[in-house]
Amino acid sequence: xxxxxTPRCALPVAIALVALCVTATASAAKPAVVSLDVxxxxxxxxxxxxxxxxRVRNAVSCTVxxxxxxxxxxxxxxxxxxRRRLPANTGSxxxxxxxxAEAHNGHGNAxxxxxxxxxxxxxxxxxxxxxxxxxxxDECAPGPECDYGxxxxxxxxxxxxxxxDFGDCTFAAAANWEQILFHWRAYPTILGYxxxxxxxxxxTGLPQSSLWRYWExxxxxxxxxxxxxSYYTTAEDVRNGVQRxxxxxxxxxxxxGWYFGQWRVAAGTHDAVVIGYxxxxxxxxxxxxxxxxxxxxxxxxxxxxxxxxATNPNTSTA
Numbered sequence: 001x002x003x004x005x006t007p008r009c010a011l012p013v014a015i016a017l018v019a020l021c022v023t024a025t026a027s028a029a030k031p032a033v034v035s036l037d038v039x040x041x042x043x044x045x046x047x048x049x050x051x052x053x054x055r056v057r058n059a060v061s062c063t064v065x066x067x068x069x070x071x072x073x074x075x076x077x078x079x080x081x082x083r084r085r086l087p088a089n090t091g092s093x094x095x096x097x098x099x100x101a102e103a104h105n106g107h108g109n110a111x112x113x114x115x116x117x118x119x120x121x122x123x124x125x126x127x128x129x130x131x132x133x134x135x136x137x138d139e140c141a142p143g144p145e146c147d148y149g150x151x152x153x154x155x156x157x158x159x160x161x162x163x164x165d166f167g168d169c170t171f172a173a174a175a176n177w178e179q180i181l182f183h184w185r186a187y188p189t190i191l192g193y194x195x196x197x198x199x200x201x202x203x204t205g206l207p208q209s210s211l212w213r214y215w216e217x218x219x220x221x222x223x224x225x226x227x228x229x230s231y232y233t234t235a236e237d238v239r240n241g242v243q244r245x246x247x248x249x250x251x252x253x254x255x256x257g258w259y260f261g262q263w264r265v266a267a268g269t270h271d272a273v274v275i276g277y278x279x280x281x282x283x284x285x286x287x288x289x290x291x292x293x294x295x296x297x298x299x300x301x302x303x304x305x306x307x308x309x310a311t312n313p314n315t316s317t318a
Contacts, residue, residue, distance in 0.1 A: 031059040031103035033112035038099050039244055041115075042181070045122040047088040052099050053081045054112065059103035066099040066117075075103065086119055094314070095119040120183075134290045135262050138280035149242055149276030149283060150180045157288030158191055159202075168202065169286070170211040171195040173249050173271040174220045176285045180247040180275060182312045186221030194220055205269070208251055208304070215310070227309025233302045235295055238274060238282050241307055247275045250284065251304040258301065261291030274305065 034055040043050070052064050055078060062075035064082045073080050080101070089095040098114040131139070132151035140146035158172035171194065175186045198214035200206030215225035231237045231248065241248050249271060254260065256267040261284070272286035281294040 029058055029105070029107045031105045031108065031110045032057045033059075033101055033103050033110050036099075036101055036112040036115055037244075038115040038117055040246070041117055041244070042246060043086060043117065043119045045089045045120055047086045047119055049083055049085050050099070050117055051081065051083050052101070052115075053079070054101050055079055056101075056103040056110075058105055058107075059110075060105045062104070063102045064099065065101070067097045086117065089119040089121050092121050094121060094312075096315075132290065134283065134292050136292045138278035138292060140278050144239070145277070145279045147239070147242060147276045148278075150247060150285070151276055151283050151290045153180070155179065155285055155288050155290070156185070156188065158186070158188055160287055168192065168195040168200055168206070169271040170200065170206045170208070171198070171220060172286075173273050174211065174215060174223075176273045177247050177249055177308060178221055178223050178310070178313065180273070180285075181308075181310070182223065182314055184221065184223070184313050191221060194218070208269075208271070211271070219311075222313035224311045225308070226311060227307075229307040229309075231305040231307060233298070233305050235277070235298075237305065238277055238298075241305065242274065242276055245307040247273050247285075247308075249306050249308060250274050250302060252301045253303045254301060259297060260286075260301065261293055261297070263287075263291075269303075 034057060036052070036054045038050055038052050040050065052066070054062065056062060056075050057078065059075050061072055062080045063070050063072045066084050068084065068086065071082055073082060086097060095118070097117045097119070099117060100114045101112045103110045131137070132148050134151055155176055158168060158175050160169050160172040171191055175191055178184045178186065195206065197218070198206055198210050212225060212228055214220070231241050250273065252260070252270045252272065254265045254267055254270060258265055272284045274282050274284050275290070276283035278292065280292065281298055284291045284293055
């Protein structure tokens with residue numbers, strides 16, 4: 001009578017499977033930083049408070065580094081929030097901080113990407129008048145429903161003239177955005193040349209996708225597109241987006257004879273920059289001025305809104 005034999009490979013395979021399970025469990029237990037966000041991304045020369053928030057997995061504690069001093073907090077809930085005060089900038093150039101976070105547990109550490117915060121020099125923070133120059137401004141006190149943003153600044157029209165000639169509105173919006181974020185003014189002749197190089201004309205304008213493609217590949221006024229984040233266009237998204245990005249590029253679609261702020265406009269699409277908001281509606285830069293829109297106008301006309309990341313032409317090197 002023959003005897004049943006246990007296959008020689010049975011035990012090693014079982015051991016291998018156990019080893020794989022142990023390895024997988026240990027690997028799954030390693031911490032990870034899912035996201036990191038810092039607001040605001042730009043501070044005046046006097047410095048101020050930034051808020052660093054993040055989401056993590058499998059972490060017990062998290063250490064936040066911001067070039068000032070590290071701080072460690074508990075984050076076993078999967079989230080952390082740290083408020084830090086950045087010092088004043090007494091120099092002549094922007095002071096750059098690169099906050100990041102590390103998540104820890106008994107199995108190891110994980111590091112997030114660097115974020116970026118800029119403390120502007122005193123020369124880049126001009127004194128602000130008591131009230132911005134905005135036609136029909138809905139005057140309000142700063143708060144959750146009121147932020148004038150960059151409405152105190154003056155803007156070029158870049159050849160984009162209200163209310164008939166939409167022309168180079170895409171590149172005008174990019175130039176306004178760069179002025180707000182980097183205090184950088186493009187040369188009108190260069191901007192017009194780049195607009196034509198991208199395929200735009202004063203009569204036909206430029207497709208939205210062509211703006212992003214040219215900005216990323218060739219740069220606009222020495223700044224290169226590095227990030228493009230599409231937003232919903234609700235009032236809440238406007239408020240959150242302005243707080244996070246300071247300025248966002250917005251696309252509108254008009255019907256013939258519609259009103260855009262105080263202007264009655266022709267049919268077509270149009271790019272502008274949203275920089276703030278009041279209880280009445282958003283504040284938008286276009287045609288060399290800041291327009292007070294109503295939320296009704298906004299809801300009827302806006303078709304896209306984007307948070308932008310781009311290189312700073314003041315600090316770019318060849």
